[in-house]
Amino acid sequence: MKKTRLIATAALALSITLPAAAQMSVEDQIKARQGAYQFMAWNMSKIKAQAVDGDIAYNADQMKAAANAIAAVANSGMGALFSPESSLDKADDTRLKPEFFEQPEKAREVGMNFGREANKLQAVAAEGDKAALARQFAAVGKTCKACHDNFRAK
């Protein structure tokens, strides 16, 4: 019962209900969430290169597509991929700390902050303003870091 409540709280943190998790192995949960983060990191790197560092010429359409991808990850219901059996003390190939389940309020806050800022990123990218996108990129990055600092092992 307690575990179920913790999952539900963590799930809520990422704005989802729990459809698929029950049917997925812990290994598949870990693979799917790492895939999502990998895909998101690639899209973040595109925004960094074009809107922040200027290594690559700014292309508003590519920035829009990248921000859409990041928002799609944020809105995809990833909470379903975090069962308490999937933390690093119980599963392999993950850096997820058990604290994610032990601090459900914090996990909820971190997840909701990420969702809010990622959706704002999508809206800002649609406007096409490079400087505004760079600012919002930083805001999203802060929410990524908050989760890493709290819930991801080094």
Place this chain on the structure above:
Amino acid sequence: MKKTRLIATAALALSITLPAAAQMSVEDQIKARQGAYQFMAWNMSKIKAQAVDGDIAYNADQMKAAANAIAAVANSGMGALFSPESSLDKADDTRLKPEFFEQPEKAREVGMNFGREANKLQAVAAEGDKAALARQFAAVGKTCKACHDNFRAK
């Protein structure tokens, strides 16, 4: 020159230009594209479970989010992650056949079909009709299979 043209054609197949690839190692390209496919597969599995198999109760909002995620992958410019050095004869940890670069017209066709059907999936999911979503899921699946059959090793 020939290689450049082949990359450009394959890139076009996935409706993108080539910003990031030049700066990414082959290993990073492979990791990013596998992450994207993993994330997409998870979202496809949600649609399968709810709209096709009926294993899980149909939830229109979740279906919309899943289809958005799949379309975001399709529109993310993944062609940038396919350099000719990243096929299985030259790189590790990939099943990408060199045929992907040797048959640029076919690669282009396969990529464009996927993009078109994934975007249609997003539109159909937004309508909320379960049977229509199941039909469009099958159409997307056919385009996935076409790429696997042609360009992915067993």
